[in-house]
Ligand SMILES: Nc1ncnc2c1ncn2[C@@H]1O[C@H](COP(=O)(O)OP(=O)(O)OP(=O)(O)O)[C@@H](O)[C@H]1O
Ligand SMILES: Nc1ncnc2c1ncn2[C@@H]1O[C@H](COP(=O)(O)OP(=O)(O)OP(=O)(O)O)[C@@H](O)[C@H]1O
Ligand SMILES: [Mg+2]
């Protein structure tokens with residue numbers, strides 16, 4: 001299993017008229033071929049910006065300040081715009097969170113899809129149309145041969161997202177970045193799409209990054225998980241580690257705020273209190289400390305390093321430090337990872 | 339009034355906030371001059387339901403089944419093709435734009451797409467203040483106070499007031515949309531997937547917030563969503579739609595304990611469970627078959643093309659909705675056999 005992606009100390013900021021928004025503050029992770037990596041986290045925690053930084057699509061006033069993104073041996077942060085255009089859409093495909101603004105409304109689905117296919121393959125126009133219809137069928141658009149002539153606004157939110165997925169998959173990418181790919185879909189279609197992504201992975205060994213806030217989706221498809229908060233990585237591990245041995249108060253908070261389907265009583269949900277930090281003025285210490293039920297003095301002063309719990313599992317929480325008080329549910333003494 | 343009115347006769351008129359009778363919204367997708375060639379999307383095709391004052395009615399269903407169109411038609415963003423919309427005893431189906439104005443204050447919508455629904459050239463203050471100004475609710479300093487209040491209500495901060503939508507993440511934008519809806523002190527809020535773009539801890543906050551606002555302000559909700567676990571959590575009654583038609587309507591506990599429609603059963607089984615081991619061992623009903631086209635769908639049950647219990651009658655005759663138990667309504671020819679009801 002070869003390493004396909006390595007992100008080192010990535011820092012991305014937006015320099016707005018009101019000041020610097022530190023959207024991603026030093027992320028490091030790597031992916032092997034065939035991995036399905038889930039990125040979960042609070043709204044505004046920098047998940048989309050991480051994804052956009054990987055394919056170097058950060059627009060003004062944003063900037064990748066530091067770090068590298070090694071894909072297939074190349075540092076994407078160092079490539080020219082034309083080299084990047086070559087890679088985007090063919091080797092790395094992206095499905096955006098927002099299907100309406102990423103589908104140009106003046107073109108038909110046919111125009112939009114065949115343009116991408118023609119740009120990245122050597123198919124003829126006719127083959128490209130046939131391929132586009134096949135892809136639409138694959139993602140469950142009924143009567144693809146007629147509906148391919150429709151405009152994006154004539155489709156519902158969910159159907160537009162399926163068009164996005166069909167387009168992204170049409171050039172057989174090595175890495176697929178899916179930003180909230182099923183958020184707008186209902187569950188029966190979501191179940192199909194998740195199956196589709198798993199099938200794609202099995203058949204082509206495509207690596208996939210899925211950004212989602214749905215822990216159910218993560219549980220179903222991911223092999224590995226990164227939990228982000230306030231522009232930083234809080235915890236990283238295999239799917240079983242994050243679900244059965246979570247070692248970060250934020251991860252635990254996420255688990256607790258999921259509604260349980262039980263009949264009869266209507267329990268109040270337990271949200272994590274407070275709101276996410278203003279990334280213009282991020283807290284000095286751990287970004288989660290203002291909302292953390294276990295916050296200590298050091299948490300307010302200094303962000304925790306990544307403590308190592310296993311070869312695959314790390315957590316940025318001071319509770320894991322050997323001198324920290326013992327708190328139930330948190331494993332201490334993990335070696336510091338640097 | 340038909341007999342299939344979902345227990346409407348049990349409820350007094352004055353307790354009803356919204357009633358929809360035979361509501362239809364069709365879209366022409368090509369305007370061919372020849373009638374035989376015309377293509378019509380029957381986005382909403384004869385819906386009946388009512389919402390009691392202070393109640394939360396959940397509307398769930400497949401992507402493209404007409405949930406948003408239902409919401410948009412109710413607030414008359416779309417002209418209905420047929421049927422009636424009755425708001426607090428007043429038939430608003432054919433009111434002109436000017437006549438609608440007082441109702442626009444009473445009915446607000448939180449939109450599905452927090453990106454497209456906020457004007458990018460307006461600051462947060464302008465966005466929230468627009469309704470306040472249209473309906474002349476507050477002026478000057480009071481207006482600004484009110485806007486800060488609303489921002490705090492939805493968990494944002496005063497310093498966000500002068501920023502533009504593109505400076506916010508998806509979740510933050512949805513909160514701005516909620517603040518905008520609440521600004522005019524509405525009675526009915528149509529929440530079109532208000533939380534589907536949000537992550538879980540924020541979903542829980544927004545749902546608790548909508549809950550509290552309902553208690554405090556006596557709001558009535560039409561809650562549109564595809565996340566069934568959340569819909570179950572928030573709704574008193576739920577309607578399940580499929581391709582423009584209502585398949586099943588009942589109290590929310592009943593829907594989860596005793597779903598009768600094969601479509602509802604598939605929906606419930608497809609909910610992803612946040613437990614990887616359970617998920618790996620779970621058996622899912624993955625629906626086969628194509629979704630019927632919403633263009634000229636013709637006769638027959640609209641779910642028949644994906645239903646594993648489909649018989650000839652299902653393809654030929656559109657099932658009428660009927661009462662299976664008290665307050666539990668279903669449109670399926672075969673629900674008795676399927677569920678072993680004698
Ligand atoms: N163009 C921009 N200008 C200024 N700030 C920005 C811009 N784009 C993003 N940000 C900021 O960067 C931070 C991270 O945003 P990002 O879109 O990555 O969040 P996210 O984790 O994807 O959230 P969500 O789950 O809500 O989509 C946010 O605080 C956001 O306000
Ligand atoms: N302006 C329009 N012109 C033509 N067809 C439309 C228009 N708006 C919606 N439709 C069609 O009407 C049907 C219902 O769409 P609607 O947006 O109401 O679905 P929805 O249930 O809200 O779906 P989703 O869960 O994906 O948001 C779809 O087939 C859609 O393509
Ligand atoms: Mg995002």
Ligand SMILES: [Mg+2]
Pocket residue numbers: 156157405406407450530
């Ligand atoms: Mg919709």
